Amino acid sequence: MKVHKSIAGLQALSERDKRLTSKMRMLLVTIDGSYDEAELRLIAKNIGAPPDAFDQLLALGLVTTAKAETAVLEGKPSEQASAPPELDAFGRFRMAASIMNELASDSMGLKSLFFVLKVERCASIEDVAQLMPTLEPAVVKAHGQAAADQLLKPLRALVVQTH
Numbered sequence: 001m002k003v004h005k006s007i008a009g010l011q012a013l014s015e016r017d018k019r020l021t022s023k024m025r026m027l028l029v030t031i032d033g034s035y036d037e038a039e040l041r042l043i044a045k046n047i048g049a050p051p052d053a054f055d056q057l058l059a060l061g062l063v064t065t066a067k068a069e070t071a072v073l074e075g076k077p078s079e080q081a082s083a084p085p086e087l088d089a090f091g092r093f094r095m096a097a098s099i100m101n102e103l104a105s106d107s108m109g110l111k112s113l114f115f116v117l118k119v120e121r122c123a124s125i126e127d128v129a130q131l132m133p134t135l136e137p138a139v140v141k142a143h144g145q146a147a148a149d150q151l152l153k154p155l156r157a158l159v160v161q162t163h
Contacts, residue, residue: 009062
């Protein structure tokens with residue numbers, strides 16, 4: 001069964017919940033309803049998250065496989081639930097900037113300080129998209145191509161919606 005962010009998971013990301021380590025936050029960002037539990041455990045391992053990271057997200061109520069809550073998130077009947085809720089332009093920008101900051105902090109070392117400042121100066125999703133060519137190689141270098149593709153997938157989806 002596919003795993004989705006719960007309502008609490010969406011709030012934890014938007015409020016930068018202090019209970020989450022950077023690796024757990026990265027795993028939570030990756031969860032978009034297209035992976036099952038086994039795939040997410042592999043992703044967690046590939047990004048260097050603690051072995052129990054997925055279990056912690058479940059225990060905190062930040063992810064769910066329950067069709068009822070997924071349906072509420074998506075505003076659809078539970079049997080048709082499969083995609084995250086749509087965000088407006090500002091919501092996409094805010095989520096993309098947050099994901100970009102997390103990935104940069106984890107992947108770029110000291111260079112992330114300057115990169116995060118660039119992200120903070122962004123005023124739109126288009127500005128964030130212009131920073132992708134700098135971020136993507138750093139994430140690939142830090143995590144390998146397969147893990148980078150999974151980590152960058154949510155960010156790419158947010159950026160592509162504008163083009």
